[in-house]
Amino acid sequence: PGRLEWTTWRGRSILLDGAHNSEAAAALRSYIDSISHRYPKVHWVVGMAESKDVEGFVRILVRPCDVVEAVSVQSLPRRHTAASPDRIQKAVTAAGACCHVSATLTAALERACEDEDSLQ
Numbered sequence: 001p002g003r004l005e006w007t008t009w010r011g012r013s014i015l016l017d018g019a020h021n022s023e024a025a026a027a028l029r030s031y032i033d034s035i036s037h038r039y040p041k042v043h044w045v046v047g048m049a050e051s052k053d054v055e056g057f058v059r060i061l062v063r064p065c066d067v068v069e070a071v072s073v074q075s076l077p078r079r080h081t082a083a084s085p086d087r088i089q090k091a092v093t094a095a096g097a098c099c100h101v102s103a104t105l106t107a108a109l110e111r112a113c114e115d116e117d118s119l120q
Contacts, residue, residue, distance in 0.1 A: 004031055012113045022053065025060040032061075041065040043112040045105070046088055047073035049080040055091045064096040067115065069108035071101075 002018040004027075019025040032042055044061065046068050048054055062068060070088035085101040092099035102108035 004028070009109060010113060014109070014113070019057070019061075020052075022056055022060060025057050029061050041067065043115045044068045045071060045102075045108040045112055046092075047071040047085075047105070048083045048088065049073065050083045050087075051080060052083065054083050054087055055094070058088070058091040058095050062092055062095050062097045066097045067112075068092045068097060068099040069102045069112055070099055071103075071105050071108045074105070 002016055003024075005016040007014060007016055017024075017028045019028045032039075042063070044066060046058075047070070048057065058068075068088070070085035070092070072085055073082040089099040089101055100108075100111060102111060
């Protein structure tokens, strides 16, 4: 579970992927590119550990036409803290894409699923 896993949330198909390193992020981007004819943009929901290369992940995953919902990860192992949504937003903006900060994962998913023209 959590690796290129399609599921349904509130009647919408969403793709789950817990890419935890740059190789996994590149594999996810490759998969998205392979189905991009069906989805011209991606509406990402992104939360990460502070220790991760947020900027590097964003450079690999996000394209200028995409939209990102930045959230704080609430359930990390004790030795990890969450990257701030503001840090994620700064990286996304630097990549030329649109980013919103969402207070909760549910709020981020709700906003993403309102976007009828994108892959969530």
